[in-house]
Amino acid sequence: MSAALIETEGLGVSLGGSRILRDVSIRVARGEIVTIVGPNGSGKTTLVRLVIGALRPTEGAVRRAPGLVIGYVPQRLAIDHTMPLSVARFLAFASRDRAARTRALAHVGAPGLERRQMIDLSGGQFQRVMLAHALLRRPDLLVLDEAAQGLDQPGTAAFYRLVETLRAELGCAVLMVSHDLHVVMAASDRVICLNGHVCCEGAPMHVSAAPEYRALFGHGTGGTMALYRHEHDHAHGDGDHAHHHPRAPEEAEEEA
Numbered sequence: 001m002s003a004a005l006i007e008t009e010g011l012g013v014s015l016g017g018s019r020i021l022r023d024v025s026i027r028v029a030r031g032e033i034v035t036i037v038g039p040n041g042s043g044k045t046t047l048v049r050l051v052i053g054a055l056r057p058t059e060g061a062v063r064r065a066p067g068l069v070i071g072y073v074p075q076r077l078a079i080d081h082t083m084p085l086s087v088a089r090f091l092a093f094a095s096r097d098r099a100a101r102t103r104a105l106a107h108v109g110a111p112g113l114e115r116r117q118m119i120d121l122s123g124g125q126f127q128r129v130m131l132a133h134a135l136l137r138r139p140d141l142l143v144l145d146e147a148a149q150g151l152d153q154p155g156t157a158a159f160y161r162l163v164e165t166l167r168a169e170l171g172c173a174v175l176m177v178s179h180d181l182h183v184v185m186a187a188s189d190r191v192i193c194l195n196g197h198v199c200c201e202g203a204p205m206h207v208s209a210a211p212e213y214r215a216l217f218g219h220g221t222g223g224t225m226a227l228y229r230h231e232h233d234h235a236h237g238d239g240d241h242a243h244h245h246p247r248a249p250e251e252a253e254e255e256a
């Protein structure tokens, strides 16, 4: 198994008096694309914030490889609409090298946008500029939190194809949150299903073949919608540990 870029062990966090995550142990190795799925409010963004170090855990720990550089594309960016902010100025926060900024924009398929205002960009252009910003840091790990949110289906597919291309070109690992199961199945090496804790995890092929996964996500295109329902056969209250955990098939077979 290749060396982990990040690894969490028994990670948990309480916010505003509620336990949002508990016992989360995940790892991302060099070059991998790992996708976190789960219903709204299941703690995906919270886990991402713990991984990038924006939030401190209340239990467990996050280990990062020494010198690890993370490029982060947030779910949204609060832009002050009264302040002009050009793409060039926004990218200058990540790099002072003008030629590098021009190259980064070309790299993400958004050449020549330097003079445009951030607030005037289309959804697809905006996400590409955010990606260029993350890439300017030359990350070992790219972290995307629902980065294709608001894009139409072709736009979403194109965006994630770009992420795969960048992974191949730059050799970086990718940890992303996505609600789009088609993307998850097509682009991920590994899927982690979260609902306050890790419900199931594994290679997409293995996970999608598991009855436990089908119970959670449904079949075919219906699966995308099933993700939002994500009905469980167990409660998630603290102290309720006597519940059934869906697992990847190889794990289920071991016990059969």
Ligand SMILES: Nc1ncnc2c1ncn2[C@@H]1O[C@H](COP(=O)(O)OP(=O)(O)OP(=O)(O)O)[C@@H](O)[C@H]1O
Pocket: 015, 016, 020, 038, 039, 040, 041, 042, 043, 044, 045, 046, 047
């Ligand atoms: N700072 C905070 N204080 C209190 N509660 C918080 C805080 N941040 C997040 N939460 C709560 O933690 C839970 C998980 O939130 P999180 O944003 O991680 O979910 P998510 O899986 O990313 O959801 P979505 O799919 O809707 O983006 C939610 O119930 C949210 O209200």
